[in-house]
Amino acid sequence: MNAPIPHALPGAARMTDVHCAECSAYQLCLPIGLDALNGVRFDDLIGQRRRVTKGASLYRAGQPLRNLYAVRCGYFKTRRPGPAGEQVTGFEMAGQLLGMEAISSGVHQSEAVALEDSVVCNIPFSALETLFEEVPVLQRRLCRLMSMEIDREQHLALLLGQMRAEQRLAVFLVEIGCAYAMRGYSPTQFQLRMSREDIGSYLGLTIESISRLLARFTKLGLITVDKRAVVLHDPIRLAAMANGIAPCSPLA
Numbered sequence: 263m264n265a266p267i268p269h270a271l272p273g274a275a276r277m278t279d280v281h282c283a284e285c286s287a288y289q290l291c292l293p294i295g296l297d298a299l300n301g302v303r304f305d306d307l308i309g310q311r312r313r314v315t316k317g318a319s320l321y322r323a324g325q326p327l328r329n330l331y332a333v334r335c336g337y338f339k340t341r342r343p344g345p346a347g348e349q350v351t352g353f354e355m356a357g358q359l360l361g362m363e364a365i366s367s368g369v370h371q372s373e374a375v376a377l378e379d380s381v382v383c384n385i386p387f388s389a390l391e392t393l394f395e396e397v398p399v400l401q402r403r404l405c406r407l408m409s410m411e412i413d414r415e416q417h418l419a420l421l422l423g424q425m426r427a428e429q430r431l432a433v434f435l436v437e438i439g440c441a442y443a444m445r446g447y448s449p450t451q452f453q454l455r456m457s458r459e460d461i462g463s464y465l466g467l468t469i470e471s472i473s474r475l476l477a478r479f480t481k482l483g484l485i486t487v488d489k490r491a492v493v494l495h496d497p498i499r500l501a502a503m504a505n506g507i508a509p510c511s512p513l514a
Contacts, residue, residue, distance in 0.1 A: 282308075282383075291332050291357045292385070292403055300397050307393060309384040314338075320360060320374040320382060327364035329384045333357065336380020337455040341463070342372035350463040352414065353377075353438075353456055356445055359407055377455040422466040425506070430465045431475045432503035435485070439494060450494040 282305045285291065296304060311334060314320050320331055323342060338354045351372060354360055360382070364370040394401040421430050439449035454461070458472045465472070479485045484500055486493040494500060 285334060292330075292359060292400070292407065295399055295403060296397065300400070303393065303397070304400065307385065307389050309386050311381055311383050314376040314380045314382060316376055316378050316380075318376050320376065321370050322373045323370055325370050327361065327368050327370060327387055329386055330362065330390065331360040331374070332383040332385060333360065334381040334383055336382075337377040338374050338380065339377055339456055339460055340372045340374050348463075350456075350460050351418070353460075353464070355441060355455075359404075362404075362408055362411055365408075377460075418464075427465075427467055427471055428475055428478070429503060429506060430467065431461075431472070431479070432500050434461065434465060435492070435494060436497065436501050436504045439497065450497055452492055454490040454492055 282291070282301060292304075309329065312331075314336070320338065333354055333356050335356050338360060339350050340352045340354065340360070341348045341350045343349075354374070360374050361370065363372055365387075390400075390404075394404075421433060425433070438452065438454070442452050443449035456464075458476075459469045461467075462469045462472045467475075476485070476487050479500075480487060484494070484496045486495065
């Protein structure tokens, strides 16, 4: 049985000294699938492993692309300017790659902010492009990650454009649980690293709507919320709501 994710990911102070093959996020990260020799070459490519304190920006919109960033431990949100102000566009955790949106233009279009003390691996992009020519499997892996990011953004557009408010929140909770499960943690007991305001920005809802929906889900017996600790008591029904099968009734 998977253990619930701890309040803070352990070992952040020591993670700067860990090599790729020893990293707990290796199975989700860019170098997965490389043989031992090319794995070492990729490890040598990393310029530094950088600590980012809670609330600090890893990069900002308008800055030139110099590195991609693999999240080694911790949690980030990405946000970019929108018609109604800044909008949160994603939440990234261990094993995910930040900065890919800048590859086409060479300039970051968004800002990445640490939601807790985190560690990232700086991957110099120019050196990475050179390595692509020698290790094609690495380029295919990046293309796969970029495809997954495009799919996520299309899913977000669908989420904001067609789904009811309660369906959006159900999708969010189910997806957060799945993300934790992929990292060996419980899919039904976890901490929300982001604020309710961030969740509302991501889902296109007000903070009042988020609070009201969480209270409604609690009353229905679907979840329990204690500050940022969440327990999913009925993940099957939540998944059905996320897929538009089960309505949030009779309290809707």
